[in-house]
Amino acid sequence: MGDLTNFIEGLPKAELHLHIEGTLEPELRFRLAERNKMDLPYGDVDDMRKSYVFHDLSSFLPVYYQAMAVLQTPQDFYDLAWAYLARASSENVRYAEIFFDPQAHTSRGVPFHHVISGLGAAVLDARGGLGIKAQLILCILRDRSAEYAMATLMESLPYRDSIVGIGLDSDERGNPPGKFSDVFQRARAEGYHLTMHCDVDQENTTEHIRQCLHDIKVERIDHGVNVLENEALVEEARARGLGFTVCPVSNGYVTGDLKTAELKEMLRRGLKATVNSDDPAYFAAYMTDNLKAAAESGALEAADLIQIARNAFEISWLGTGPKEALLAELERYATSAAVLPSA
Ligand code: HPA
Numbered sequence: 350m351g352d353l354t355n356f357i358e359g360l361p362k363a364e365l366h367l368h369i370e371g372t373l374e375p376e377l378r379f380r381l382a383e384r385n386k387m388d389l390p391y392g393d394v395d396d397m398r399k400s401y402v403f404h405d406l407s408s409f410l411p412v413y414y415q416a417m418a419v420l421q422t423p424q425d426f427y428d429l430a431w432a433y434l435a436r437a438s439s440e441n442v443r444y445a446e447i448f449f450d451p452q453a454h455t456s457r458g459v460p461f462h463h464v465i466s467g468l469g470a471a472v473l474d475a476r477g478g479l480g481i482k483a484q485l486i487l488c489i490l491r492d493r494s495a496e497y498a499m500a501t502l503m504e505s506l507p508y509r510d511s512i513v514g515i516g517l518d519s520d521e522r523g524n525p526p527g528k529f530s531d532v533f534q535r536a537r538a539e540g541y542h543l544t545m546h547c548d549v550d551q552e553n554t555t556e557h558i559r560q561c562l563h564d565i566k567v568e569r570i571d572h573g574v575n576v577l578e579n580e581a582l583v584e585e586a587r588a589r590g591l592g593f594t595v596c597p598v599s600n601g602y603v604t605g606d607l608k609t610a611e612l613k614e615m616l617r618r619g620l621k622a623t624v625n626s627d628d629p630a631y632f633a634a635y636m637t638d639n640l641k642a643a644a645e646s647g648a649l650e651a652a653d654l655i656q657i658a659r660n661a662f663e664i665s666w667l668g669t670g671p672k673e674a675l676l677a678e679l680e681r682y683a684t685s686a687a688v689l690p691s692a
């Protein structure tokens with residue numbers, strides 16, 4: 350693993366499962382609270398971090414939603430996205446697809462326009478300013494109604510050019526993919542790419558994965574490691590080239606297991622599995638640390654890491670030209686690293 354540290358740091362990476370609100374570090378949360386004249390009930394950063402107590406998805410989500418109350422203005426969203434993009438770029442993330450949760454903001458009175466204009470401007474500026482490409486994925490909150498989801502989709506349409514796809518996140522318990530069939534059908538008709546979370550070890554997980562594949566016909570599943578419990582679904586996902594955005598350190602926090610044995614098995618079975626950071630401000634690991642943790646706990650080799658990076662570029666929603674260019678960059682890296690002693 351010692352050798353693989355440099356290799357992972359230099360690897361050209363794509364990140365496809367990253368909630369921008371989950372990158373709100375305590376320092377920025379304090380700064381935004383001050384700027385927006387809001388009081389926070391914490392003495393300092395350590396005190397704030399100590400309040401981040403959770404052991405599963407359902408106990409994580411209230412912490413995550415409460416923290417984002419400091420996000421109010423377009424500038425706040427810009428600063429949040431810029432901070433993430435700068436960090437990702439410093440880790441040689443060459444391309445990111447970034448989730449945002451507009452309903453977590455519109456439901457507390459922040460206009461959709463504030464959210465998308467701030468995030469969208471940061472994404473545009475980062476291309477020249479930081480050398481990182483990114484696109485935005487609007488996530489529907491599955492524990493809210495299908496009507497609110499449809500209204501949010503409609504609200505997104507004037508900003509269609511700034512949003513590459515639609516996802517589904519928040520609390521999965523009792524909120525199956527099928528609840529949003531109409532919304533996702535409409536999203537497809539509007540030209541959006543589609544993905545949905547099937548969080549790890551959830552109730553009815555294989556039924557939810559089945560609905561994603563058969564009923565909604567998504568292109569990717571976020572997390573989705575429980576697919577391994579059903580042979581027919583594995584075969585179908587493999588044949589379709591379905592993408593899986595696995596998040597090892599996040600899995601460790603919410604299930605007590607990084608699920609790297611599953612990640613390795615997914616790769617062995619020819620599934621397009623990738624490694625991502627999910628909510629790095631809460632799970633204390635951005636892309637590089639997720640890959641290092643996965644490599645260490647799953648005894649991954651350089652060839653596995655190259656396959657993970659290749660999968661990510663392949664299942665990304667980049668156009669053909671930029672995708673081919675990044676894949677070529679990765680292959681050059683793989684070839685040159687293979688002749689270096691440290692690889
Ligand atoms: N799962 C569901 N909802 C979420 C997540 C997640 O991993 N992160 C932020 N919201």
Ligand code: ZN
Pocket residue numbers: 366368518546571627
């Ligand atoms: Zn997620």
